[in-house]
Amino acid sequence: MTKVTLKNIVKKYGNLEVVHSINIDIAHNEFIVLVGPSGCGKSTTLRMVAGLEDITSGEIKIGDRVVNDLAPRDRNISMIFQNYALYPHMSVRENLGFGLKIAKHTEAVITERVDEAAEMLGLNELLERRPAELSGGQRQRVAMGRAIVRNPDVFLFDEPLSNLDAKLRVQMRTEIKKLHKRVKNTIIYVTHDQVEAMTLADRIVIMRDGFIEQIGTPLDVFNFPTNVFVASFIGSPPMNLIEATVDIKAGQRGNLLFPEDIVIPVPERLKNAVKHGQKVVVGIRADDLTPVNHGIDDASEKADLNLTVHISEPLGTETILFCSIGEQEIQCKMLNPYPVAADEKMKFKLAIDKIHLFDHASGNNLLGSLNG
Amino acid sequence: MTTISLKFSSAIQSKKSMPYLLILPAIIVILGVVLVPLLFSFYTSFTPFKLTKPDSLFVFIGFKNYIRIFSDMAFWEAFGRTVLFLAVVINLEFLLGLGIALMINKITHGQRVLRTIMMFPMMFSPILVGFQFKFIFNDNIGILNNALQSLGVTDQAIAWLVDRWLAFGAISFAEIWMSTSIFAILLLAGLFSMPQEPLEAAQVDGCNSWQIFKHITLPFIMPFAFIAMTIRSLDVARAYDIVDVMTGGGPAGRTELLWTMIARTGFDNANMGRANAMAYVSIILSILFTYYFFRKIIAARKAMGGDA
Ligand SMILES: Nc1ncnc2c1ncn2[C@@H]1O[C@H](COP(=O)(O)OP(=O)(O)OP(=O)(O)O)[C@@H](O)[C@H]1O
Ligand SMILES: [Mg+2]
Numbered sequence: 267m268t269k270v271t272l273k274n275i276v277k278k279y280g281n282l283e284v285v286h287s288i289n290i291d292i293a294h295n296e297f298i299v300l301v302g303p304s305g306c307g308k309s310t311t312l313r314m315v316a317g318l319e320d321i322t323s324g325e326i327k328i329g330d331r332v333v334n335d336l337a338p339r340d341r342n343i344s345m346i347f348q349n350y351a352l353y354p355h356m357s358v359r360e361n362l363g364f365g366l367k368i369a370k371h372t373e374a375v376i377t378e379r380v381d382e383a384a385e386m387l388g389l390n391e392l393l394e395r396r397p398a399e400l401s402g403g404q405r406q407r408v409a410m411g412r413a414i415v416r417n418p419d420v421f422l423f424d425e426p427l428s429n430l431d432a433k434l435r436v437q438m439r440t441e442i443k444k445l446h447k448r449v450k451n452t453i454i455y456v457t458h459d460q461v462e463a464m465t466l467a468d469r470i471v472i473m474r475d476g477f478i479e480q481i482g483t484p485l486d487v488f489n490f491p492t493n494v495f496v497a498s499f500i501g502s503p504p505m506n507l508i509e510a511t512v513d514i515k516a517g518q519r520g521n522l523l524f525p526e527d528i529v530i531p532v533p534e535r536l537k538n539a540v541k542h543g544q545k546v547v548v549g550i551r552a553d554d555l556t557p558v559n560h561g562i563d564d565a566s567e568k569a570d571l572n573l574t575v576h577i578s579e580p581l582g583t584e585t586i587l588f589c590s591i592g593e594q595e596i597q598c599k600m601l602n603p604y605p606v607a608a609d610e611k612m613k614f615k616l617a618i619d620k621i622h623l624f625d626h627a628s629g630n631n632l633l634g635s636l637n638g
Numbered sequence: 639m640t641t642i643s644l645k646f647s648s649a650i651q652s653k654k655s656m657p658y659l660l661i662l663p664a665i666i667v668i669l670g671v672v673l674v675p676l677l678f679s680f681y682t683s684f685t686p687f688k689l690t691k692p693d694s695l696f697v698f699i700g701f702k703n704y705i706r707i708f709s710d711m712a713f714w715e716a717f718g719r720t721v722l723f724l725a726v727v728i729n730l731e732f733l734l735g736l737g738i739a740l741m742i743n744k745i746t747h748g749q750r751v752l753r754t755i756m757m758f759p760m761m762f763s764p765i766l767v768g769f770q771f772k773f774i775f776n777d778n779i780g781i782l783n784n785a786l787q788s789l790g791v792t793d794q795a796i797a798w799l800v801d802r803w804l805a806f807g808a809i810s811f812a813e814i815w816m817s818t819s820i821f822a823i824l825l826l827a828g829l830f831s832m833p834q835e836p837l838e839a840a841q842v843d844g845c846n847s848w849q850i851f852k853h854i855t856l857p858f859i860m861p862f863a864f865i866a867m868t869i870r871s872l873d874v875a876r877a878y879d880i881v882d883v884m885t886g887g888g889p890a891g892r893t894e895l896l897w898t899m900i901a902r903t904g905f906d907n908a909n910m911g912r913a914n915a916m917a918y919v920s921i922i923l924s925i926l927f928t929y930y931f932f933r934k935i936i937a938a939r940k941a942m943g944g945d946a
Contacts, residue, residue, distance in 0.1 A: 318838050338841040345842045351835030355857045355941045364853070365843035416843070 268294055268329050268419040268452045270315065275324035277310050277476075285310055286476045287324065297446050297453045301463040302473035302499070308456040309424055311473075315454060316345050316422050328420060344413030345422040348429060350405040352397040358384075358408050359393040365416045383411040386448070387441075403434045410442070414449060423455040427462065439465060460500050464488070472496050494629040497549045497622060503586055506550045506596040509626065514542040522548060525592025530569045533619050539632040540623065547629065549622035552586065552599040558613045560600045571614040573598070578606040587612070679914045687911035689904075694911070703915035713916065716894040717923075719806070723895060724874050724927070727813050728867055734814065735821025735866070736859075742822070743829045757823065759816045768883025771812040775799050775884070799885050802892045809893060812880050817873065821866045828862030829855070861938040868931040875924045896920045 270292040277285035285307045292298050300308040313319040315326055317338035326333050333341050344365075352361050362383055363376040371379075384390050387407045397405055406426060413421055426442070427435045443466055446453055457463055463470045464484045472479045472487060472495075480492045491497035497505040512532065514520035520532040520540065530548075532540060540546065555571070556562070573589040578600075585603035589596055598614060600606070623632040683703055687695045707713045742752055759767070774782050775798035786792050799805050832855065840850045878897040881887060887898035896916065904913030 316838075316842055318841065337846075338838075339844040339846065343842060345839065347835045347839060349833075349835050351833075351839040353836050353839070353854060364840075368844045368849055368853075412839075412843070422842075 269327070270420055270452055270454065271325075271327040272311070272315070273325040273327070275311070275314060275326065276322045277307070277314060277319065278322040283322075284476050285314075288473075288476075288478050290471055290478070290481065292452060292454065295450050295452060297455065297466060297468045298471060299455045299457060299463040299467035299469075300471045300473060301457055301460055302479075304458055305475075306473045307476040308458070308473055312345075312422050312424055312454060312456050315420070316343055317341050318345075341420075342418050343420045343422055344416055344418040345424065346409045346413050346426045348425040350397070350409045350429075352405055352408055352412075354397055357394050357396055358389060358400070361397065361408055362389075362393075362411045362415055365412065369416070379415045380411075383415045386414070386445075387411050402430050403438065406430065406438060407441075410445065414445070417449075417451075419452065421449075421451055421453045421455075423453065423457075425457055426455075428457070428459070435462075442466060461502060464500070470500075472499060490631070490633070491549070491622065492631050494547055494549065494624045497624070497631075501551060503552050503597045503599075505622070506552065506555070506594075507624075508548045508550065508591055508594050508596065510546055510548045512540045512542060512544040512546060514540070522546070524548075525594070528571060528591060530616065530621075531567075531618060533567075533621055535619065536621075536623050536632065545626035546632065547624040547626055549624060550596070550616065551620065552597045554617040554620040555596070555598040555614055557587070557598070557600050558615055560602055561615060562601065564617075566620070567618045569616045569618050571616055573612060573614055575606055575610050575612055576608065578603075578608075580605075589614075680918065682911050683914040683918055685911045686909075687914075688908045689910055690908050699911075703912045704919075706912060707916055707919070712891060712894070713899065715891070716896050716899045717919070719894065720875065720877075720896045720920075720923070723806070723810065723813075723877065724871060726810050727817075727874050728870050730810070730814050731818045731821045731870060732863055732867065734818045735825055736863070738818065738822040739825035739829055739859075742826055753823070753826070756819045758819075760819050762816070764816065764879040765883055767812055767816045768880040771808065771815070771880075772799070772884045775808045800889055800892075805885055805893045809881055809884055812884065813874065813877065816880070817870060820870060821863070824862045824866040825859050828859035832858050857938075858942060861935055861942065864931050864935040864938055868928055868935065871927040871931060872924055875920065875927060896923070 270290075272288060272290040272292075274287045274289060275285060276283065276287050288311065290298070300311060302308055310319060314321050315328075317333065317336060317340075321334055328341055328343070353364060356364065359380055362380045366376045366379060380393075381390075384393055387410060389404070389407055389411055392400060392404060392408075397408065400408065406429075409426070423442070427438050430438060439462060442455075446466075455462075455466060467484055469481060469483055470487050471481050474495055480487055480496045482490070487496055487500050491500060491505070494507055498507060508524060510522040510524050510530075512520060513523050513529075514532075519534075519537055520542070522530045522532055524530065553562070558570075573591070573596075575587045575589055576595075577588040579586040579588070580603060583601070585600045585606065587598045587600055587606060589598060606612070624630060625632060682695065684700060685695055685697055686699055686703075738756065742749060742756070745752060762770075774780050777783055777795040777797045777800065780798065782798065783795050786796065797804065798808050836854055837850060840854050845853065876897055877895055878901065881893060881895055881898050882901070885893040887894040887902065891899075897920065900913050900916045900920065903909050903916060
């Protein structure tokens with residue numbers, strides 16, 4: 267059983283604190299993804315788990331062992347680096363077997379495990395080549411193979427796919443997911459790409475500026491973002507965030523007043539969370555604001571909006587429409603699209619029940635976070 | 639006249655000949671200062687040429703000079719001593735330079751200052767370095783003997799520059815003192831250019847510091863070491879100044895190296911023809927060393943995934 271526990275982890279470089287007392291509990295076999303914008307401390311956190319970076323304070327446990335003071339080699343982990351970090355002077359076979367050789371396994375064991383990993387990753391043909399003679403995708407696979415053969419307790423990935431082209435990235439993403447299904451080890455995976463996070467993770471840890479903003483399953487963080495940051499970070503296109511004022515007349519359900527005199531009723535599930543005159547940020551996903559007859563029609567409550575389309579971005583099955591409410595640019599999604607002319611005026615339907623409300627000052631979800 | 643100028647101008651215009659025309663001045667200079675003296679000296683190695691007897695330049699004696707030196711035990715001794723000197727000096731400089739480079743690479747504060755200090759020995763003229771060590775190792779007034787005697791390590795004067803092997807050691811010491819920083823600086827450059835991720839990957843892969851050094855760091859900096867070895871092998875093979883100042887090749891030829899012997903033969907004994915013959919043998923030695931280290935560089939670079 268390999269749980270990984272980070273307790274009150276702080277990291278300082280000199281006087282600069284870059285990770286602020288974070289807590290993460292990772293279950294056995296869990297695929298956890300750390301995601302966040304550049305410089306938020308994901309790599310630093312991962313490297314502290316690996317032992318490549320000292321921990322300023324706090325406690326990291328792998329399994330039941332506190333590993334704070336253990337060297338990387340004693341933690342039984344494997345790490346896969348963004349730039350692959352293969353050993354340039356060794357063949358693929360030697361790269362794969364290096365860790366086993368250092369651990370003094372016999373030639374027979376090394377050969378067997380290397381061949382097995384090579385088989386799994388489709389590297390059989392490449393075993394005698396040097397890293398310089400491989401493509402980016404092949405190098406990435408070698409790096410994964412090198413991690414697999416040692417059968418570690420925990421796999422650590424630091425943006426392993428960011429140097430690959432878009433198509434290969436999708437392909438490798440699937441391979442990593444398959445790998446996890448097969449080897450069933452605990453995985454901590456760092457990326458700044460929310461799509462990667464959503465598709466791979468059992469749970470996502472969203473970080474910003476050295477703080478954890480939210481931890482949850484992909485659907486949790488998508489459906490119940492704790493604050494505007496998570497809301498705008500997760501999902502593509504990003505959630506539209508529009509300022510509005512709450513207007514409640516006595517005994518009525520209340521309305522959200524937008525710029526341009528747009529008025530939308532407060533959703534039923536949120537009516538107890540707001541009070542009259544409160545300034546809020548309204549979060550609307552592009553999927554929930556669709557042209558009439560060009561969106562998903564379910565039974566939920568709808569509001570009508572008339573908006574002017576400034577730009578349209580056709581993607582095939584759908585088109586992203588750029589409109590604006592007041593000063594705020596917003597994106598809407600059009601299914602079964604037809605070619606939309608610039609500055610075309612269109613009628614939209616808004617799924618009222620799907621909108622999110624955030625406090626204007628703090629940015630926090632007015633429903634509070636899902637996990638308390 | 640017209641046809642010549644026509645030919646000339648058409649030659650200028652022809653695209654093919656243009657580059658050759660442009661490097662012609664350089665070629666002429668090189669011919670003048672390198673090739674002609676080279677051929678001339680090569681020729682003199684087949685004559686009994688003495689600077690004091692200009693006429694001897696025109697007496698051709700075939701391979702006599704070469705036969706003479708190849709059958710001379712003193713020459714072979716100097717030859718062997720030169721090779722040994724090369725081997726000892728280059729290996730020790732490599733080890734010391736590697737140690738210094740590794741240490742300086744670890745230092746975070748004052749690295750620049752140390753790097754500069756490290757280069758100091760190279761800033762002195764080899765002649766002066768020779769004098770410095772001559773006085774350090776002098777058996778009567780040298781500070782080394784003085785120190786040893788004051789400390790009670792020995793009660794007699796050790797003849798550092800007289801005994802065959804002690805003198806060899808003293809000269810090697812001076813040479814190493816002066817030039818280890820070439821290794822240090824090139825190896826340091828290698829360490830600086832080393833990617834950090836393979837080192838971290840090796841840590842995670844289970845290596846301790848020594849294993850990382852042996853399996854990752856050393857292979858990476860070996861090309862740099864071979865470059866330093868090439869430079870130094872050329873340098874050391876022509877060692878003359880330090881030896882000449884410290885022992886003059888003596889006493890009784892006990893510290894004679896190829897070039898001190900060549901200089902004595904050519905200038906003191908005025909036997910330029912034979913000296914040139916020796917010089918050509920020495921040059922072949924240098925070429926062999928250079929060739930050997932170049933092969934090593936290419937192999938090491940190939941091993942690092944470069945294309946040589
Ligand atoms: N050695 C260091 N000294 C000082 N500050 C550092 C050091 N390494 C990282 N930092 C700082 O720590 C913060 C977090 O860095 P980290 O590398 O963890 O970011 P990241 O989330 O991995 O970003 P990216 O997506 O760009 O890789 C950054 O602000 C960075 O400037
Ligand atoms: Mg990073």
